[in-house]
Amino acid sequence: xxxxxxxxxxxxxxxxxxxxxxxxxxxxxxxxxxxxxxxxxxxxxxxxxxxxxxxxxxxxxxxxxxxxxxxxxxxxxxxxxxxxxxxxxxxxxxxxxxxxxxxxxxxxxxxxxxxxxxxxxxxxxxxxxxxxxxxxxxxxxxxxxxxxxxxxxxxxxxxxxxxxxxxxxxxxxxxxxxxxxxxxxxxxxxxxxxxxxxxxxxxxxxxxxxxxxxxxxxxxxxxxxxxxxxxxxxxxxxxxxxxxxxxxxxxxxxxxxxxxxxxxxxxxxxxxxxxxxxxxxxxxxxxxxxxxxxxxxxxxxxxxxxxxxxxxxxxxxxxxxxxxxxxxx
Numbered sequence: 001x002x003x004x005x006x007x008x009x010x011x012x013x014x015x016x017x018x019x020x021x022x023x024x025x026x027x028x029x030x031x032x033x034x035x036x037x038x039x040x041x042x043x044x045x046x047x048x049x050x051x052x053x054x055x056x057x058x059x060x061x062x063x064x065x066x067x068x069x070x071x072x073x074x075x076x077x078x079x080x081x082x083x084x085x086x087x088x089x090x091x092x093x094x095x096x097x098x099x100x101x102x103x104x105x106x107x108x109x110x111x112x113x114x115x116x117x118x119x120x121x122x123x124x125x126x127x128x129x130x131x132x133x134x135x136x137x138x139x140x141x142x143x144x145x146x147x148x149x150x151x152x153x154x155x156x157x158x159x160x161x162x163x164x165x166x167x168x169x170x171x172x173x174x175x176x177x178x179x180x181x182x183x184x185x186x187x188x189x190x191x192x193x194x195x196x197x198x199x200x201x202x203x204x205x206x207x208x209x210x211x212x213x214x215x216x217x218x219x220x221x222x223x224x225x226x227x228x229x230x231x232x233x234x235x236x237x238x239x240x241x242x243x244x245x246x247x248x249x250x251x252x253x254x255x256x257x258x259x260x261x262x263x264x265x266x267x268x269x270x271x272x273x274x275x276x277x278x279x280x281x282x283x284x285x286x287x288x289x290x291x292x293x294x295x296x297x298x299x300x301x302x303x304x305x306x307x308x309x310x311x312x313x314x315x316x317x318x319x320x321x322x323x324x325x326x327x328x329x
Contacts (some may be wrong), residue, residue, distance in 0.1 A: 004030040005123045006047050010040040010066070011055040011084070020053060020084075023112045024119050037061030041069060044076045050126030051119065053106070056085035056097070067100040080122055082106055165215060166222035169237030174245055177235055179300065181249035186294040193256035193291035195246040196307040197225065197263065200284045200319040202242040204276040217272055217283055218242060224266040228259060245304065253291040253324055260287045260322040268320075278319070286314035289324030 007029055009020050017033045024031055032047065034040040037058055044052070052070075056063035063083055070076040083097045086108040097105060106115065161173030169177070178194075185192040199205075199221055206214040218238075225236045225244055239245040246263075248256055264287060272283040288311030290303055306325070314323040 004028055005050045005126055006030045006032055007119060007123075008032050008034060008040065008043060008047070008049045008052045008054075010034045010037065010052060010058075010063070012036060012058045013055075016055070016084075020110065020115065023110070023115050026119075029119070029123065037063070037066035040066055041076075044070060044079060045073075049079050051080045051082060051122035053082050053084050053115075056083050056093075064096060064100050067097075067102060071101040077101075080104075080125075082118060084108065084110065163222075163238040166219050166238055168222050168226060168244075169235060171237070171239060174235075174237035174239065174247070178245075178247050178304075181233070181247060182294055182300045182303075185249050186296070189293055190250045191252040191291055191293050192303065193248040193251040193253065193289065194303055194307045195244075195248075195256065195260055195263075195290075195322075196239070196288045196304065196311040197221075197244040197246065197285050198311055198315070199242040200280075200286055200315070201274070201277050205274055205283070208276050220270055220272060221267055221283070221285065224270055225263050228263040228266045234259075245307075251291070253289065256289045256291055257322065257324050260289050260324065263287065264320070264322060280320055284320035286311055286319050287322035288312070288314060289322055291324075 005028060007024065009017055009031060011017055011020075011033075012035055014035075021031050021033070032043060032049075034043055038061060040052070040054065054063045054066060063085070067081050067083075070079060070081065080103045081101055082104045083102050084106045085093075094105060104118065106118070161169055161176065163170040163173075182192065184190070199217065202214065202217070205217060221242075222236065222238065222244065225246065229236060229246065229248075231248075233250075234246065234248045236244055236246045246259070248259065251259070264285065267283065267285050270283065274281065274283045277284065288307040288309065290306035290310060292298065292303055292306075294300070294303075310323045310325060314321050317323065
């Protein structure tokens with residue numbers, strides 16, 4: 001059942017209530033009456049009115065005082081107030097009414113046609129406001145749903161690009177961002193550096209310390225590499241079992257070598273015991289570094305292949321080191 005629109009009549013004379021109520025008789029209206037300003041304030045807190053028809057001259061609190069108080073209360077400050085008065089419409093009285101928040105005046109004796117017309121207008125305005133409020137609530141709820149859906153989608157997308165063990169990028173994530181950075185460096189003719197990093201003698205480590213401990217080593221090395229990358233645009237991902245790829249857009253070979261040395265030292269400082277590491281006694285890495293300025297004649301995979309080749313040179317040369325070269329387009 002649809003709730004009827006409520007109107008409030010404030011007058012200290014019951015006969016005035018009866019006259020206005022008979023004029024405003026409407027099945028869609030719920031007409032509520034107050035005999036004083038104090039009662040009107042209480043009713044306005046309790047109900048939501050489309051409009052208030054308020055007598056100005058009342059014993060105790062007059063209409064102007066009631067209007068001022070209603071405007072000072074958050075819940076009631078927006079209720080339209082129409083003053084009903086026998087006071088002659090002198091300019092000073094009218095200005096005071098508007099100053100305290102009235103939207104209109106009606107003079108006694110009241111014209112029934114005018115009274116019904118104003119009640120109808122404010123009823124329609126009230127219904128429009130309620131409709132808009134409901135629509136806003138529905139829109140807010142819909143926006144919350146869409147935001148939640150987008151967050152879930154982003155979360156799933158992020159998880160799909162993330163390596164489950166190390167929480168750095170997986171191969172899919174690496175491919176995505178490697179290609180984005182390649183395109184940017186190609187467009188602006190910027191240098192592009194990558195590193196291929198492999199944990200030295202990792203099979204020996206797994207065979208002797210177990211796969212669970214091996215997983216811990218992979219996580220520790222991934223964290224150390226990530227810690228060594230100071231720029232937000234640089235990234236690391238797990239390229240294969242114990243292999244990692246570092247991507248550094250707008251970094252030349254000299255800058256990449258500095259980062260490679262930092263990564264090598266960071267992993268050395270982890271001091272993870274590896275008794276089967278050909279005399280080194282701890283976990284280390286071999287790093288291949290390659291850089292070039294992308295061009296349309298170069299396949300992006302060539303840069304990764306260059307870094308991979310240099311990594312194997314580092315291993316051949318004794319491990320726990322980096323080897324680099326400058327790749328020319």
